[in-house]
Amino acid sequence: MLRRKQFWFAIMAILPTFAIFGWVRLFPIIxxxxxxxxxxxxxxxxxxxxxxxNFIELFGDNQFMDALTNTAVIAFGAxxxxxxxxxxxxxxxxxxxxxxxxxxxxTAVFIxxxxxxxxxxxxxxxxxxAKLGPLNAIIMGLGGDALPWLFDPVLSVICxxxxxxxxxxxxxxxxxxxxxxxxxxxxxxxxxxxGANGFQSFLYMSVPLLKPITLYVSVVTLISGFNVxxxxxxxxxxTQGAPGRQVRVLVLDMLENSFxxxxxxxxxxxxxxxxxxxxxxxxxxxxxxxxxxxx
Amino acid sequence: xxxxxxxxxxxFLLDVTLFVICILLLTPLILxxxxxxxxxxxxxxxxxxLFPKDPTLENFHKVFTETPxxxxxxxxxxxxxxSTVAIVATSALAGYIIGKFPFRTxxxxxxxxxxxxxxPFEVYMIPLYFQVKALGLLNSVGGxxxxxxVMSFGIFLIRQNVIASIPDELLEAARIDGAGxxxxxxxxxxxxxxxxxxxxxVLAFFQAWTAFAWPIIVMTRKKSFTIEVGxxxxxxxxxxxxxxLSAASAAVMVPSVLAFVLLRRNFVxxxxxxxxxx
Numbered sequence: 001m002l003r004r005k006q007f008w009f010a011i012m013a014i015l016p017t018f019a020i021f022g023w024v025r026l027f028p029i030i031x032x033x034x035x036x037x038x039x040x041x042x043x044x045x046x047x048x049x050x051x052x053x054n055f056i057e058l059f060g061d062n063q064f065m066d067a068l069t070n071t072a073v074i075a076f077g078a079x080x081x082x083x084x085x086x087x088x089x090x091x092x093x094x095x096x097x098x099x100x101x102x103x104x105x106x107t108a109v110f111i112x113x114x115x116x117x118x119x120x121x122x123x124x125x126x127x128x129x130a131k132l133g134p135l136n137a138i139i140m141g142l143g144g145d146a147l148p149w150l151f152d153p154v155l156s157v158i159c160x161x162x163x164x165x166x167x168x169x170x171x172x173x174x175x176x177x178x179x180x181x182x183x184x185x186x187x188x189x190x191x192x193x194x195g196a197n198g199f200q201s202f203l204y205m206s207v208p209l210l211k212p213i214t215l216y217v218s219v220v221t222l223i224s225g226f227n228v229x230x231x232x233x234x235x236x237x238x239t240q241g242a243p244g245r246q247v248r249v250l251v252l253d254m255l256e257n258s259f260x261x262x263x264x265x266x267x268x269x270x271x272x273x274x275x276x277x278x279x280x281x282x283x284x285x286x287x288x289x290x291x292x293x294x295x
Numbered sequence: 296x297x298x299x300x301x302x303x304x305x306x307f308l309l310d311v312t313l314f315v316i317c318i319l320l321l322t323p324l325i326l327x328x329x330x331x332x333x334x335x336x337x338x339x340x341x342x343x344x345l346f347p348k349d350p351t352l353e354n355f356h357k358v359f360t361e362t363p364x365x366x367x368x369x370x371x372x373x374x375x376x377x378s379t380v381a382i383v384a385t386s387a388l389a390g391y392i393i394g395k396f397p398f399r400t401x402x403x404x405x406x407x408x409x410x411x412x413x414x415p416f417e418v419y420m421i422p423l424y425f426q427v428k429a430l431g432l433l434n435s436v437g438g439x440x441x442x443x444x445v446m447s448f449g450i451f452l453i454r455q456n457v458i459a460s461i462p463d464e465l466l467e468a469a470r471i472d473g474a475g476x477x478x479x480x481x482x483x484x485x486x487x488x489x490x491x492x493x494x495x496x497v498l499a500f501f502q503a504w505t506a507f508a509w510p511i512i513v514m515t516r517k518k519s520f521t522i523e524v525g526x527x528x529x530x531x532x533x534x535x536x537x538x539x540l541s542a543a544s545a546a547v548m549v550p551s552v553l554a555f556v557l558l559r560r561n562f563v564x565x566x567x568x569x570x571x572x573x
Binding site for chain 2: 005006007009010011013014016017018020021024025026028029031032035092093095096101104105106107108109111112114115116118119120122123124125126127131132133137140141166169171174175178198223226227229230233234254255258264267271272274275282
């Protein structure tokens with residue numbers, strides 16, 4: 001009797017959440033998969049089934065391939081910068097936990113992560129500005145040549161990597177700090193007794209022990225890198241405000257195909273590719289973690 | 296030199312290094328604020344000045360009187376508050392049920408929903424846009440909210456805390472005393488979850504406040520922009536006036552940084568928990 005009452009309470013309490021989930025998550029996800037196999041130009045009533053036609057077309061589409069390459073370079077580039085830097089930074093901050101300034105360090109490193117994307121990108125846009133920005137002023141002050149940072153396709157990608165890394169660094173440091181705090185202290189004391197210095201115990205003990213965290217932060221950084229949009233929208237828009245002229249990224253290409261070229265099915269196919277990349281990365285993460293546990 | 300002296304010197308050097316790194320990381324934001332106080336003429340000077348020669352409040356005055364910045368901030372604020380309420384409410388209730396009511400059907404559905412958390416929002420936002428459009432909710436905070444009503448991680452976080460910090464005996468005792476399930480949830484469970492709920496609320500608020508891709512497709516009228524979308528489009532309209540743009544960005548940024556510094560503990564708790572899933 002009591003259990004029956006509890007069961008009904010549980011059902012009634014969770015039903016709204018389940019309904020919302022079905023409505024705003026499950027349904028659109030299934031729609032994405034379905035639409036990717038259909039041709040739909042937004043205006044016509046019928047959406048003919050085209051099978052894998054959209055996907056085949058995508059791989060011959062230069063703009064899409066361009067977007068895919070740029071996005072992958074940004075995602076992996078940002079990861080390559082973020083991981084080592086956040087690990088070292090976290091190690092130093094952890095070492096100085098008892099310092100009077102440790103609160104300041106954590107806050108300062110984390111602020112770029114919580115600042116909204118657009119104002120942050122504005123700040124960098126001025127720094128990178130070819131004609132007015134301090135970066136070129138410094139380069140010229142040192143005797144170098146001014147570079148067209150945001151007007152060159154390769155340099156703009158570097159700028160975006162820089163911006164994305166600056167933003168994710170704080171997140172990486174935070175997660176690594178938790179990791180450092182959970183490391184077994186006794187092992188480090190033993191190493192110290194054996195004469196290992198701080199650098200050695202970082203390299204030979206912390207780095208391997210923190211491998212699961214490194215894996216986690218890498219995958220999170222990569223996935224958020226593959227979804228990069230606002231940064232490219234602001235940084236790489238030209239003076240007329242046309243976004244993405246210089247750096248085409250996946251989300252931008254997807255939105256353009258859907259809302260400017262009115263090819264929703266085609267855009268959905270792009271979304272499915274983005275989804276496959278994310279799932280692949282997640283699977284690699286789980287696979288590596290399990291492999292480690294089995295040893 | 297003794298060992299403690301050497302340790303002290305290393306520590307001092309590390310502190311200096313950390314200080315320099317922290318200042319470098321904050322430099323772009325400091326420069327942005329400084330630019331907000333420059334005159335448009337000073338923005339065009341080469342080499343660029345780092346700090347304004349004769350600071351002016353003119354830009355801030357203009358931003359608040361001549362642009363819809365306040366309106367955009369209000370839109371964002373309303374959206375973020377409503378999203379926070381929805382996420383905290385659904386997560387508290389669902390997390391509690393899943394943590395303490397071990398019915399198999401519920402758990403299976405829960406795992407299914409948790410699995411969707413892996414899928415980035417960007418993947419399914421286009422079909423979701425058409426759902427919102429069909430409801431006639433484009434350009435409204437309601438439409439914006441559709442994408443931010445639930446958070447899988449929130450349900451997960453509350454579930455973990457329910458299991459860890461609410462003993463079954465407590466619930467059983469309340470039931471024997473004749474308390475109703477809803478009463479127990481409201482007066483016994485919720486007060487015990489204050490900490491994690493606060494962390495979740497801060498996380499949810501910032502997530503909505505900084506949203507970009509979803510608002511940019513749902514809110515297409517100037518009046519309905521969120522602050523992020525407004526600012527991003529602002530630069531095409533006022534692109535020549537960099538100082539005005541900086542003032543607008545600074546006006547948006549400073550309150551959120553202050554809020555973060557005040558709520559740092561809650562925030563860090565939430566983010567750190569997200570990394571401890573494994």
